[in-house]
Amino acid sequence: MNDNGAPSDVPRDVPRDVPRDVIHVERIRKDFPILERVINGHPLVYLDSAATSQKPRQVIDAVSDFYANHNANAHRGIYTLGEEATEAFEGVRAKLAGFFGSPDPRTIVFTRGTTESMNLVAQGWGRKFLREGDEVLLTDMEHHSNIVPWQLVAQATGAVLRYIPLTDDGILELTDLEGLLTERTKVLAITGQSNVLGTLPPVKELAAAAHSVGAIVLVDGAQLVPHNPVDVVDLDVDFLTISGHKMLGPTASGGLYGRRELLDAMDPFLGGGEMISEVFPDRSTYKDPPHKFEAGTMNIAQEIGLGAAIDYLESIGMGAVREHEKQLTAYALERLQEAGAVVHGPKDLDIRGGTVSFWFKDVHPHDLAQVLDQEGVCVRASHHCAQILMRHLGVPATTRASFYVYNTMEDVDALVGALARAESVFV
Amino acid sequence: MALDDIYKETILDHYKNPRNKRELPGAAVTCTRNNPLCGDEITVSANFEDGNLREVTFQGAGCSISQSSASMMTESVGGKKVEDAMALAADVRGMLAGEVDPDEDAFGDLVALKGVVKYPIRIKCAVLAWDVLQEAVSGGGAVGGAPRH
Numbered sequence: 001m002n003d004n005g006a007p008s009d010v011p012r013d014v015p016r017d018v019p020r021d022v023i024h025v026e027r028i029r030k031d032f033p034i035l036e037r038v039i040n041g042h043p044l045v046y047l048d049s050a051a052t053s054q055k056p057r058q059v060i061d062a063v064s065d066f067y068a069n070h071n072a073n074a075h076r077g078i079y080t081l082g083e084e085a086t087e088a089f090e091g092v093r094a095k096l097a098g099f100f101g102s103p104d105p106r107t108i109v110f111t112r113g114t115t116e117s118m119n120l121v122a123q124g125w126g127r128k129f130l131r132e133g134d135e136v137l138l139t140d141m142e143h144h145s146n147i148v149p150w151q152l153v154a155q156a157t158g159a160v161l162r163y164i165p166l167t168d169d170g171i172l173e174l175t176d177l178e179g180l181l182t183e184r185t186k187v188l189a190i191t192g193q194s195n196v197l198g199t200l201p202p203v204k205e206l207a208a209a210a211h212s213v214g215a216i217v218l219v220d221g222a223q224l225v226p227h228n229p230v231d232v233v234d235l236d237v238d239f240l241t242i243s244g245h246k247m248l249g250p251t252a253s254g255g256l257y258g259r260r261e262l263l264d265a266m267d268p269f270l271g272g273g274e275m276i277s278e279v280f281p282d283r284s285t286y287k288d289p290p291h292k293f294e295a296g297t298m299n300i301a302q303e304i305g306l307g308a309a310i311d312y313l314e315s316i317g318m319g320a321v322r323e324h325e326k327q328l329t330a331y332a333l334e335r336l337q338e339a340g341a342v343v344h345g346p347k348d349l350d351i352r353g354g355t356v357s358f359w360f361k362d363v364h365p366h367d368l369a370q371v372l373d374q375e376g377v378c379v380r381a382s383h384h385c386a387q388i389l390m391r392h393l394g395v396p397a398t399t400r401a402s403f404y405v406y407n408t409m410e411d412v413d414a415l416v417g418a419l420a421r422a423e424s425v426f427v
Numbered sequence: 428m429a430l431d432d433i434y435k436e437t438i439l440d441h442y443k444n445p446r447n448k449r450e451l452p453g454a455a456v457t458c459t460r461n462n463p464l465c466g467d468e469i470t471v472s473a474n475f476e477d478g479n480l481r482e483v484t485f486q487g488a489g490c491s492i493s494q495s496s497a498s499m500m501t502e503s504v505g506g507k508k509v510e511d512a513m514a515l516a517a518d519v520r521g522m523l524a525g526e527v528d529p530d531e532d533a534f535g536d537l538v539a540l541k542g543v544v545k546y547p548i549r550i551k552c553a554v555l556a557w558d559v560l561q562e563a564v565s566g567g568g569a570v571g572g573a574p575r576h
Contacts, residue, residue, distance in 0.1 A: 364467075364490035366552060370433065383466050396466030396488065425434055426442075426491065 022323040023316050029406050031056040031312075042376030045414045050195055050223060050355045050402035051380050052245045055309075059248055062308035066301045074300050075274060075291075089300050092307035093290070099310050100240065100257050101231035107263070109290040110303055113254035114222040115145040117241035118189075120256060120293060121218055122149035124266035126187065132158030136187040137180055137215070139164040139172055139201070140392050141194045144385040146220045150189065159186070166392055170197040170345035177209065185215045192224025192240075196384045196400065197345030198329070198355035200228070204235050211236070216262065222246055226404070227325055227353050229318040232257050248313060248405075249306035252299050263289035270295040313405075321405055325354030328403045328412060332356050335416045340423075344393055354403035357384070360419055363426045365399040371425060375418035377411075433546060434491065437539035441495035446502050451484040458563035459487075462555050464548070467493045471501075471559040479508050480564075485556060492540075492549050497556035499536045509564055516557045523550045 029035050032054050037044040046054055066088065072081035074089040094105040102108070111117045126149075130136070136150045140163050147161075154161055162180055165173045181188065188210035193200050203224075207217040218239040224230060225240070226247035232240055239262070244253030258266075268275055268286055272295030277285040286292040313321065326349050333356065336343055341358040360368055365381030372379055380400045383390045390396065401415055451457070451472035459470040467489030474481050483505045485497040500519075504512035519537060521527030525544045529537065543553045 366467075366490035366492070366549065367434075370546065370549070382464060387466070390466060396468070425439070 022320045022327070023405060025324070025406065025408050028056075028316070029408075031058065032406050033057055033060070035406060039376040039378075040374050042414075045375075045377040045411045047401040047403065047407065047411060047415060048378045048380050049226075049246065049404035049407075050400065052251065053226065053248050053404055054406065055250065055305075056248055056312055058312055059250065059305045059308045063250055063301050063305040066304045071301070073297055085300060088304050088307070089298070092303045092310075095307050095310050096242070096255055097257075099230075099314070100225075101233050102257060103233075104260065106288070106290055107232075107257055107260055109256040109258060109263070109293045110298055111241075111255050111293075112252040112299060112302075113243040113245065114143075114220060114241040117239075117254065117256035118145050118218075118220070119149045120269040121239050121241075121258070121266075122153045124269045124293070125216070125262065126150065126153035126159070127156060128265075128267045130154075130157040130159040130186055133184065134159045134186040135162050135182070135184045136160070136189060137162050137164065137185050137210075139190050140166045141170070141172075141197060141199060141386065141389045142189075142191055143195050143220060143222065144387070145222075146189055146191060146218075147388070150187075160184075163388070164190075166389075169347075170194070170199050170393075171351060172199075172201050181209055181213055181215070183213055185210065185213055187218065188215050189218040189220070191220040191222075192230070193227065193353045193355070194345065194386075194389075195223050195355060196357050196386050196389055196398065198352040198357075199345055200224075200351050200353055203237065207235060207237050223353065223355065226313075228322050238262055244302065244306035244309065247306075248309035250302040253302035253306035253309075255303075256293075258289070260289070263293070268292050268295070272296040316405060322353075324405065325403050325407075328407055328409065329354045329356060331409055332401065332403070332412045332415070335412055336419075339416050339419050341419065344395075344398060355400060356402070357398040357400045359395060359398060361423060361427050363422050365397045367426055368399050368419070368422050371422040372415070372418045375414065375421060377415050377418045379415070432542040433549070435539040435542060437499075437536050438491060438495040441498040441536065442491040445485075445494060445498040447482075447484045447505070448486060448498065448501075449484050450486065451482060454484075456563040456566070458559050460555065460559045460562065462489070462493065462551050464551055467552065467555065469493065469497055469556050469559050471497070471556060471563050473560070473563055475509070479506060480504055480512055481506070483560070485559075489555075490549075490552050492543060492552040493555050496540055496553045499540070500556045500560060503535060503537055504560065513561065513564065516561055519557055520554060523553055 034054050070084040072085040074086045093108045096108045097105040167173045210217045216238045219237045221240045222243040225242050238259045240257040242255045245251040275295040277287050341360045344357045346352045369379050369381035383397050454472035455474040457472040461468040469487040471485050473483045483501045518527050522529045540553050543549050
């Protein structure tokens with residue numbers, strides 16, 4: 001390990017055409033203490049990173065080092081510890097901005113994750129600017145966190161929610177986009193990568209189309225950001241939400257990228273200490289963004305942990321992360337289909353990430369997950385907070401395996417092997 | 428922990444060969460509820476005679492725990508006095524909460540559900556059919572009129 005907490009000897013620039021081992025998985029795995037766990041007599045096979053990722057020692061150490069050596073509130077104490085805490089916290093803001101290609105750290109608001117970021121935009125921007133009859137355009141594969149906040153705002157403003165449908169392959173049906181994206185559309189809010197199907201929608205093209213009708217563009221980055229290189233300038237999106245705990249960081253770390261002029265124009269979300277400039281009995285004035293949106297004591301230690309997570313991911317290289325997951329996904333699609341599983345979503349690896357939902361021989365996902373757990377294999381079995389999508393797929397739930405930097409081809413083998421056990425019990 | 432802690436033969440038998448899984452034409456009460464965790468849905472129908480549950484049936488789809496629990500439920504409460512069925516429902520819930528040690532005679536096949544107590548997230552699956560029964564009998568969601576006691 002080197003001093004900045006990154007795994008040593010991991011190449012920064014990996015050629016795109018290397019067929020195998022684009023990242024040093026075995027070395028990476030040694031950084032994750034939890035992978036030493038034995039579950040029900042089997043080594044842990046963690047295939048639920050889309051729910052939350054595991055944490056490398058570098059992240060755990062960064063959080064513990066903050067509490068052990070630097071803990072103080074940020075932006076308050078006129079003393080050494082307070083300054084250290086503030087500097088470390090603000091350092092992560094700059095790091096996040098850089099990670100997304102934003103030239104300005106003030107475009108990053110710290111939040112507890114995507115759900116809070118979504119609510120911040122829906123309430124801060126939507127409540128202020130949406131009018132009766134205005135439209136918010138979503139898709140049929142959104143997570144509930146990109147639906148419910150807009151429903152709340154629509155109920156308050158009279159705005160209308162519309163949805164881009166899906167094809168049978170689980171990609172966006174865009175043939176009638178002109179009918180859906182119109183002068184009435186004020187917000188396009190879409191996932192960057194489906195948390196169920198892994199689908200990667202054409203965000204850049206959709207953002208350009210939305211801007212051409214004057215809509216703002218919010219991208220749910222909860223699944224996109226941990227697994228793909230993301231450049232907000234290139235994508236030209238207005239808001240991007242970030243969940244730190246899905247990208248090797250602590251729970252309750254995360255944030256929101258927002259275009260400066262929009263952050264300036266919006267109302268604050270949560271009111272309280274530190275977000276104000278002056279308080280009078282009947283009104284207050286607010287700090288400039290991003291601090292306008294950061295009320296009360298923030299998630300300082302968690303964001304510092306996220307900073308270590310970003311260092312870790314950057315040392316691997318996000319292009320290499322994506323390539324590694326592509327290989328695992330290719331192998332998983334092949335093995336799962338051989339085993340008789342029906343995989344939902346696109347099969348083209350260029351338009352899907354490493355989140356694989358499937359239905360296996362009428363074994364209910366709950367039963368399947370329970371049997372897999374007996375073999376040490378962790379998968380998610382549920383509607384994945386995407387009930388609209390489940391209705392489209394015509395299933396009550398799916399079993400989902402999702403991959404990350406620490407997963408191996410052997411993990412896929414363990415999954416497929418455990419499926420055979422489930423078949424012997426239930427079919 | 429072993430797999431047969433939860434997937435006992437009795438459970439797999441009721442799952443693969445569910446009892447009383449059918450419509451109940453002319454049912455006095457019918458009630459449908461789902462488990463928001465997994466989207467499983469169970470409909471329970473019942474009719475009554477002299478304060479007894481004469482027939483209880485279920486429909487729906489779901490995991491082996493929710494389906495076998497529903498199947499066992501219809502068998503164990505069919506023919507019982509409504510009060511006794513409700514008391515059994517409370518005992519099953521108590522068993523699943525780890526608070527009631529089941530009386531094997533009264534519980535019959537239902538004892539097989541005891542293993543679920545070790546898997547807190549699955550307790551909702553096991554309880555679903557009993558929740559629907561209670562709601563149906565107490566008149567919630569009834570489409571065929573109030574229960575005739």
